[in-house]
Amino acid sequence: MTPAELLARLEAHPRVLLGETPTPLQRLKHLSAELGRPVLVKRDDLLGPALGGNKTRKLEYLMADARRQGAKRVATFGGLQSNHARLTAGAAALVGMEAHLLYLEPRPKSLTGNLLLNELLGARMHFFPLTSKRPRPRSLETTIRLVRLLARLRVGPHYFIPVGGHTWLGALGYVRAAIEIDEQARGLGVGDAWLVVAAGSGGTLAGLLAGLRLAGSRLRPLGIDVGKLWKDFPASVAHLASEVCARLGEPHTFDPALVPLVEATYVGEAYGRSSDAGNTALQRLARAEGILLDPVYTAKAFAGLLGETARFGRDKPVVFVHTGGLPALFA
DSSP, rough: OHHHHHHHTTTTSSOOOSSOOOOOOOOOOHEEEEHTTTEEEEEEESSSSSSOHHHHHHHHHHOOOHTTTTOOOEEEEOOOTOOHHHHHHHHHHHHTTTEEESSSSOOOOOOOOOHHHHHTTTOOEEOOOOOSSSOOOHHHHHHHHHHHHHHHHHHOOOOEGGGGSHHHHHHHHHHHHHHHHHHHHHTTTTTEEEEEEEEESSSHHHHHHHHHHHTOOEEEEEEEEEOOOEETHHHHHHHHHHHHHTTOOOOOOOOOOGOOOOOOTTTSSSSSSSHHHHHHHHHHHHHSSSSSOOOTTHHHHHHHHHHHHHHOOOTTTTTEOOOOOGGGGOO
16 A cells, blocks of 8 residues: 555544644754764654644544544543643643543642643543552553543543543554654655654554554564553554554554564653653753653653664664653653
8 A cells, every 4th residue: 555545544534633744853963973873753742732742643533533423521541640641631622622531540749740731721630549559460451441431430421532542543643643754754765764662552653553564664663661551562552553454444463472562671660750761861862962851751762762772783773753741851
């Protein structure tokens, strides 16, 4: 399938425009010299409302579906510093819906970072202190079912969005992004680059896997697990990527064993907490290029980029997908 044919299939699914694309693909001059290979950054941190981020691309499709169904409220969930929750609040404000954000943790004594922005955006936040000191890992799908039930009990009639927009419809945002990145990379002479991205709920990685395959791209995605959150995480990513291909009329089954995902290595102590390697990577990019990362997602993913250079091969270019998250710096 050509990229033009894939775009035509995407057009069959309505979306609400929440940001201007394409976002820039920028060369990192100093880091490229330091690492001895072209290093570039895809600036999806600049995309969308309420300080932006990658979930904007997913929410364009999901909010359009909510509007089609006549929803007055949307509900979703995430960690306390969830960028997806904050962007859902921003998107809901833009389209005139109520945003309800659910958290499986106690309400903090003070609202900082993304939580403060949620309040400023008018979102209703609901806290359920269900997290134990030694939580047993649940699958992503089991957690989504649990929170869906909580939302039914607490919110009333609404359009439910799983964590991170983890649905085939949301993942279409990164099928479209895959086409965009591939075109930009080829234009800059790095069409065979590695494509490194944070993997929290896995929807962005799944969309890229499906989109790059369907478009015949030579870019090679690599997800960096930032949370150690889910049981059987590669299987969730593979299932979603497979469903995306099927929904777009080109069935393909992704093997969980072949999902390009580095699990647990760069998480640090836990999801939502900074790591030593992540903090070092955050400082290195800030001082070399003037680009800020966040400690929860992108700093850990960039630590993965720096730590996996042997995997990339000699002199091979690398593109880092900056998924946003700046508010977590202030938490």
